Structures are given as C-alpha cells and as structure tokens.
Amino acid sequence: MRIHIQNGRIIDPSQGLNTIGDILIEDGKIKEVRETIPPHTPLGKRGRRGGNSPDTRIIDARDMIVIPGLVDMHVHLREPGFEHKETIKTGTMAAVKGGFTTVCCMPNTFPVNDNASVTEFIKRKASQEGYCTVLPIGAITKGQKGEELAEIGTMRKEGCVAFSDDGQPVMNSLIMRRALEYSKAFNVPVISHSEDLSLSEGGVMNEGLLSVTLGLRGSPAEAEQIMIFRDIVLAELTGGKLHIAHVSTKGSVDVIRNAKKRGVHVTAETCPHYFSITEDAVKGYDTNAKVNPPLRTAQDVEAIKDGLRDGTIDVIATDHAPHHRDEKLREFDTAPSGISGLETAFSLSMRLVGSHILTFSQLIEKMALNPARILQIDKGTLGVGSDADVVIIDEKKEYTVESHKFISKGKNTPFNGWGLRGMPVITIYKGKVYEW
Amino acid sequence: MLNNKDLLGIKELSVQEINLILDTAAGFKDVLGRDIKKVPALRGKTTVNLFFEPSTRTRTSFELAAKRLSTDVINFSVPTSSVVKGESLIDTALTVQALGADFIIIRHASSGVPHLLAKNLNASVINAGDGTNEHPTQALLDAFTIQEKKRKIAGLEIAIVGDIMHSRVAKSNIYCLTALGARVRLIGPPTLIPENLKAMGVSVFHNMEDGVKGVDVLIMLRIQMERQGKGFFPSTDEYSKNWGLTPERLCLAKEDVIVMHPGPMNRGIEIVSEIADGPKSVILEQVTNGIAVRMSVMYLLSGVKR
Ligand SMILES: [Zn+2]
Numbered sequence: 056m057r058i059h060i061q062n063g064r065i066i067d068p069s070q071g072l073n074t075i076g077d078i079l080i081e082d083g084k085i086k087e088v089r090e091t092i093p094p095h096t097p098l099g100k101r102g103r104r105g106g107n108s109p110d111t112r113i114i115d116a117r118d119m120i121v122i123p124g125l126v127d128m129h130v131h132l133r134e135p136g137f138e139h140k141e142t143i144k145t146g147t148m149a150a151v152k153g154g155f156t157t158v159c160c161m162p163n164t165f166p167v168n169d170n171a172s173v174t175e176f177i178k179r180k181a182s183q184e185g186y187c188t189v190l191p192i193g194a195i196t197k198g199q200k201g202e203e204l205a206e207i208g209t210m211r212k213e214g215c216v217a218f219s220d221d222g223q224p225v226m227n228s229l230i231m232r233r234a235l236e237y238s239k240a241f242n243v244p245v246i247s248h249s250e251d252l253s254l255s256e257g258g259v260m261n262e263g264l265l266s267v268t269l270g271l272r273g274s275p276a277e278a279e280q281i282m283i284f285r286d287i288v289l290a291e292l293t294g295g296k297l298h299i300a301h302v303s304t305k306g307s308v309d310v311i312r313n314a315k316k317r318g319v320h321v322t323a324e325t326c327p328h329y330f331s332i333t334e335d336a337v338k339g340y341d342t343n344a345k346v347n348p349p350l351r352t353a354q355d356v357e358a359i360k361d362g363l364r365d366g367t368i369d370v371i372a373t374d375h376a377p378h379h380r381d382e383k384l385r386e387f388d389t390a391p392s393g394i395s396g397l398e399t400a401f402s403l404s405m406r407l408v409g410s411h412i413l414t415f416s417q418l419i420e421k422m423a424l425n426p427a428r429i430l431q432i433d434k435g436t437l438g439v440g441s442d443a444d445v446v447i448i449d450e451k452k453e454y455t456v457e458s459h460k461f462i463s464k465g466k467n468t469p470f471n472g473w474g475l476r477g478m479p480v481i482t483i484y485k486g487k488v489y490e491w
Numbered sequence: 492m493l494n495n496k497d498l499l500g501i502k503e504l505s506v507q508e509i510n511l512i513l514d515t516a517a518g519f520k521d522v523l524g525r526d527i528k529k530v531p532a533l534r535g536k537t538t539v540n541l542f543f544e545p546s547t548r549t550r551t552s553f554e555l556a557a558k559r560l561s562t563d564v565i566n567f568s569v570p571t572s573s574v575v576k577g578e579s580l581i582d583t584a585l586t587v588q589a590l591g592a593d594f595i596i597i598r599h600a601s602s603g604v605p606h607l608l609a610k611n612l613n614a615s616v617i618n619a620g621d622g623t624n625e626h627p628t629q630a631l632l633d634a635f636t637i638q639e640k641k642r643k644i645a646g647l648e649i650a651i652v653g654d655i656m657h658s659r660v661a662k663s664n665i666y667c668l669t670a671l672g673a674r675v676r677l678i679g680p681p682t683l684i685p686e687n688l689k690a691m692g693v694s695v696f697h698n699m700e701d702g703v704k705g706v707d708v709l710i711m712l713r714i715q716m717e718r719q720g721k722g723f724f725p726s727t728d729e730y731s732k733n734w735g736l737t738p739e740r741l742c743l744a745k746e747d748v749i750v751m752h753p754g755p756m757n758r759g760i761e762i763v764s765e766i767a768d769g770p771k772s773v774i775l776e777q778v779t780n781g782i783a784v785r786m787s788v789m790y791l792l793s794g795v796k797r
Contacts, residue, residue: 264687268502270602270624270659340603384581386601388622 056110057081058486063116063447067123068420069436078121080443083486088437116447122419124156124444126435128426129300129324129372135176136165141377141464147186149463151489153397154479156187156444157434162194163222169194169205174213187484190216195234195245201225204233211241216430219246221300224282226252231286235295244296244429249282259388261334261349271387279348280306287314287321298429299323301374303348305358312367322429324370327403328394330359336469342383342390344469360412371421373400377465395465399456402475447481454478496795497609497616498788500625501666509670513635516787523783532790534561539592541567543599548754549619553596556785584608594789615792623657629753630663632784634671636777637708640749645672650702652678652734653712653761656685660753661712665693678702679734682723699734703743711736711752711762727760736762749773
C-alpha cells in the first residue's frame, strides 16, 4: 500500500524543509520526499517504474500544509482506573483528530504507573486499541507519594520515556535530587510538576484581586516559580535532565530563561490555555476553567508568548485532562482540575503564527520536533525511513469549537463556542489514513 | 424592577437596583411595625431554605421574611437531607425545585454555589452566604440600617474591622457601600487584608487607632477562632489587644458613630460587651431590618419576568 501526497507545502523543521512538494509513503514508512514524484509511477518491486497502480492512494494537498505528526508529551489517558473519564482508545482517537500521532501519558492512573507491569499494560492496551503511538511516563516515586524512588530503570526498559509525579510535585528536595541523579543512568528526563504545596495550599485559582473578589482560594504564581527554581538548582547540582511541565507564569519564564543562559540542562513546556486565556475565564465559577496550574493574568500570558518566541519554552503540550461531566458540574472548590485539550490544541497554537509570535516552522518544532528530541524518540520528522506519521493541515479552514462533538470523553473545555482557524484535515499514522 | 431572577451578590447589582431594594424595604419595615405583620403579596409561593452550613439567625430571618410575605416555607437543612448520603449538590437542588420551590435560599461553604444553582434552576436563587464570596442580604440590611440612622450613605467614613479576607459580609459591604458613595476603610492585620483589595477603592489600616479616627460607622466582623494556628494571627488574645473594639478606641471615632456587627459576636474578642450593649450599638436593629430587607428582595424578585 502506497500513499502519494501531492503538491502540499511541506514543513519539516527536522530537515529545514519549507517547500511545495510530494511525499511518498510505502509500508507505513516515509519513502520519498521531494519536489515532484512522478505520478502513478512509483518504483516497482523489481526496481522498475510501474504503471497506474491501484495500490497507490493519491492525496491532493494543494493549498494544504503537510507536517510531521504532532507529539504531545503531556496527556492524561486515565486508563487504567478512570475509564469513565477517558480510555486509551478514546484518548488516542481524540489525539489523531487533533493531529497528534504520538502521546505520552502521565502516570497518575489507578493503579499508578509506578512499576513495569502497569507500563506493560498500557503499552499492550495501546497496541491493541490505540489509534496512535502511546509512550508512557513512569512515576518518579512509588504511588506518587514523593517518598521512595520507583523502579525507574525497569520501567525505562519496559518503555517509559520520562519520569514524573505529575499531578503532584516531589515536595522532598532530597528525593528530587536523587531522582535527577539516578535517572542519569538511564538517560531519561525527569518532568517536574512544579508546585510548592505548602504555598499553594487549597488554592483553586490564581491568587490575585480576582480570587479575592470571587471568594476563591488563590494559589500564588510564586508557588510555581519557587519550585521551578528549586528543581533547576537541583539539576545544576546533579547534572540530571530536567523538563518543566506546564509553565504558566512570568516569573517561571524568567527563572528558566536565566537557567538556560547559565547552560543548565533544562527544557520547558507550556499549554495552549496558558497563552490563550487568562484567569478571567473563571468568572461565573466556570469549572471548565479550573486547571492546575491555574490560569493566570494577561501579563503572564504575554510572558509565556515571549518565552515561546525566544526559545525559553521548547514545547507546547496539551496537558489533556479529561473529566466526566458530573465531576465538573459541582462546587468550584471540589471540582477536579483539568482541560480536555487534544482537539483544540493545534488551532489554538496556530493563533501564535497568526500573531507573528512563531513562524509555522517554529510551531512544528514546539509541537513535534522538540518533544521528540527531549524524549529521544524517532518521531516528529518526515525524514526518509521514519514512521509515516503525517498530518495535513487546512490552515484556512474556519470552525466553531463544539465540545459535545469532541471524540474525547472529556468535554471539559473553556474554549467551547470559540471560532478558530486552521485544523488538521487528514492524519496519517504509520500509513493509515484518518480523514474528516 | 430587578434585572435578574436571582440575587447572587452585590457585585451583580446596579446602584439603581440597590436603591430600589432599600426603598422597598422601608415600606416593609412599616408593615413589621403593625399589629398584623403579614402581607398577602406572595401567597401560594413556596420558599425553601437550603442551608449547607448551620446558621440559625440568617435562616430564621429568611424564614420570617418569607412567612410575612405569605409564602410556604420548607427548611431543608443538611443533617436531615440526603446530602449526607453523598447525593450531589446539583441533584439535591433539582429535587428541591421539583418540590415546587419558587425561592431557594442557599447557604454553602463553597463560593459560587448559588451561581451554579441559578444557572441550572428556574427558581429564584437567593444567596444567603457562599464561602468567602458574598452575603448580599447582610450588606443590604447594613446599608439600610446606616441610611436609617445617618439619613445618607454617600460621603460617610465607614470602617470594616477584622478578617476581611475570609469574610463574605465584608466583601458584600465593600461593594455595596462604595457603590453608594461611602469612603470605606479596612482595618486588621495584614494577613487578613489582601493587599490587592486596595484596587477596589478602599483604604487599608493595620493600626486600629489610626483606622478608627473620625469614622461615622464601625462594622466589626466576627473573628473565626480557627484562623489562629494557621498563621493569620498568633492568638485571639493578641488579636483582641491590637484590633478589638474598646471604649478608648471608640472615643477616636466621631461623636455620633454607630457600631454594627453581623453576629454572632465573640464578646471580649472583637468587641467588648459595654459597647455591644451600649448606646452607640445598632446591632439589634440590624436584626429587625434584616427581615424587612429580605422581604424586599423576595418581593422584587417575584416580579422579574422569566
Ligand atoms: Zn501537572
């Protein structure tokens, strides 16, 4: 089976490509990428050009953008344990719809992915039911309790690509130090959910005038910034690989920028909601705008954009956190945090291109190439020989977000009703074509 | 006319609406002075008191207001309800509505719960205190009391003393009194007065003597004992020494100052008994006015077109 994508604008930062051209896919791999590949005459089995091959599917990508499949290094697929929120099947289907062909799932499931048998379960389930590549992220500590290191080496062998206690910080500085040290043996990044719990205690939104006037407990920006600073200092001490999850404040961007200047091995991600909306979305007690870290101020949003522009922030991840409707339809204080993000992330991020914060190529770096590099996986590229994970974008297509139509079980989004522009129209995963 | 079917907070009201409620309350206060204290205005309507936090005084005040307007009243309080069985808030509220409630008076420890119910129910939702957000009828009855005593609110110097951060009464009072043109001061320890509140056009004093100087009205807030030990202040004794209302401090205020308290009081902590029971105190009048103001709110909400 061959797929011949014709006349698309191919943008692949891994090869510095930004050109009109063709891509030929064969047996689930990228076979050829060049200006024009002769139509209907792909190389035959014996090396000669064949005729009109019924085996070849032609995709006309004129006026479309062709990019490598996106890599989301921060999702919650909820399986095992919380299948009413999401499953590996529905989560990966939503990913493919959103243009992602690789997702990395956080370990805060039940049971926690803190041992190789859970990792193995996720991998097996994903290969049976998944629509895209699922790479698990293992827990740093047993039960994500922050007390004892989990079997990082064994989980690494089973397929974990990074380690994080996401949802919870590792409060104990000594344990975090050990994690950064120990993980060096396996050359894997440690991902920090940066939150000083003693400072953020009980906070359900950003601390500020708005939290006071809404009567909601605020979590100060400093609770995030302090922890990022601690982890950067520990990364300096140990030489471990540190990745900062969901950066949301100006102070955090400043701390990371300074660390990078000093040459510390640190990378960072943010999520579309942190550069698209502010804490104002919480007004009216909309639990769909409850997320951790919380939505911040306009000043923070600007700083996040600056961080994306100057490279301080390497990655855009979704922190896809689906919840059941009933769980969000309750008191703001007790509703769970999280936004279902896979199906809006690309369009929201494309607004950065529209407002000249990123070039289209830089956007693909942040959403495909950089996460693949941080995780050292052979994804996020259209290089010949790599998996045929290809997404075709109609950058002019306008649509309205309708959360009830999400493929994800989680309809929890503060972007419902938003008019957006630019979306994936075809996602090819290992040569299999999904179209909408 | 009020613009919305619900009373969620003072934030959501215009100055015209606040004045309408206060003017209408004056009429109901006359009714309360009569021998027969009941009017048939809302006969046939049903009021449900849905209290997730115990509060005898507020619940009783709403109950009396509802009865004086001739509505049927049901008290749906937490210990006897299905809430303890783990029923969700929204299911409880829908059940109450299905019982035929026209007015749902809600008190809840979480901010925003009245807003959640208002969005999901057809009944008029009246906020009787939500978390640390608002307690709008308390602010309205305070404004009514001040207006009655001082004949005006605009231009008055009004101090609110105590745990501003956690006080829904303080929040509603700040919105209400500043909207009506008063100059509002907040007095208390820095840990209990968020710095960013200054953006709301109030002035902040951490020294009680400085703050009390020259005020027309003093609103004392109840200090929650559980705040000590959480780092907000070291002990009620130290709090009292620094921010309690004593006769010496009261002397610094204007000669004709009035002293208010939403109750229940911690006598000897935020206020000494000789002031609470003294000639400058209007604390019991606040209670009486509360009924008139709540009647006014219910009466006006019943006229809102759906
Ligand atoms: Zn997290």
